[in-house]
Amino acid sequence: xxxxxxxxxxxxxxxxxxxxxxxxxxxxxxxxxxxxxxxxxxxxxxxxxxxxxxxxxxxxxxxxxxxxxxxxxxxxxxxxxxxxxxxxxxxxxxxxxxxxxxxxxxxxxxxxxxxxxxxxxxxxxxxxxxxxxxxxxxxxxxxxxxxxxxxxxxxxxxxxxxxxxxxxxxxxxxxxxxxxxxxxxxxxxxxxxxxxxxxxxxxxxxxxxxxxxxxxxxxxxxxxxxxxxxxxxxxxxxxxxxxxxxxxxxxxxxxxxx
Numbered sequence: 001x002x003x004x005x006x007x008x009x010x011x012x013x014x015x016x017x018x019x020x021x022x023x024x025x026x027x028x029x030x031x032x033x034x035x036x037x038x039x040x041x042x043x044x045x046x047x048x049x050x051x052x053x054x055x056x057x058x059x060x061x062x063x064x065x066x067x068x069x070x071x072x073x074x075x076x077x078x079x080x081x082x083x084x085x086x087x088x089x090x091x092x093x094x095x096x097x098x099x100x101x102x103x104x105x106x107x108x109x110x111x112x113x114x115x116x117x118x119x120x121x122x123x124x125x126x127x128x129x130x131x132x133x134x135x136x137x138x139x140x141x142x143x144x145x146x147x148x149x150x151x152x153x154x155x156x157x158x159x160x161x162x163x164x165x166x167x168x169x170x171x172x173x174x175x176x177x178x179x180x181x182x183x184x185x186x187x188x189x190x191x192x193x194x195x196x197x198x199x200x201x202x203x204x205x206x207x208x209x210x211x212x213x214x215x216x217x218x219x220x221x222x223x224x225x226x227x228x229x230x231x232x233x234x235x236x237x238x239x240x241x242x243x244x245x246x247x248x249x250x251x252x253x254x255x256x257x258x
Contacts, residue, residue, distance in 0.1 A: 133190065
C-alpha cells in the first residue's frame, strides 16, 4: 500500500524557517520532520511513498537525490568518479519515493488528484508532511477495512505544551501540567482512502480536501474516525518546532517507535 504525503504548503506561520525551506524539511534533531514521519510508516513495513511537492519542492528532491551521500560514509577517488564507494550504514534501505510536482499554489485536494496516476491499488494512505505521531498504522488500516466506507481519518486529542491554570473563587488557582482535552477531537491526518476518492476530486489548483470533499463524504456517511489516544503533534509555529526538538533531544520523542 502506498503512502501519499502532502509536502507543498507555504508554512506561513513558521516563516522563520520556511522562508528558506519547505516546512517538511524543517529539522527535528538532525533530520527533517518529513523523515521522522516516513520512519513511522516504514517501521510497519510501508516503504512506498508518493510525495506531493509544491513550495520549494526542489529542496526535497535534492535531499533524497543525495541521500546516500549525506547519510553514508563515502570513499572517493578524485578524477575517477566511477570509483566512488558508498559504505552502506543507514537503515532506510528499500524506501521507494516518487517525487511529484503538484504546483506552487495548489490546495490539498488538487495535489491529491495530481498524483492519482501513481496509485494503482484499491487503497492508499495519506498524511501531512508537518506532523509526527505514534499512531498504529496496521490498526488504522484494519479499522478502515472493517467499516467498508470510502475514507478514514485519524482523530486525535492534542495535549498542551504548557500547564493550564483554572481560576476559582478568591483567585485560587488549580494547576494541571500539560493537560489533554479529551472532549475535543481534531483531524490528525493519517488517512486511509479507497481509490474512489479520486472521483470526488477535480484536477484544479483550487480543489480543497477538507472543505468540500471530506465534508461531503461525512454527510454521506462515507467518512469514519479512527480514534488515536497516543502522541500526536504538528509543527505549525516556531514554538512547535522548539517543543518537538526538546522532546527529541531529551529522548522523550514518543513518535520514535523504530
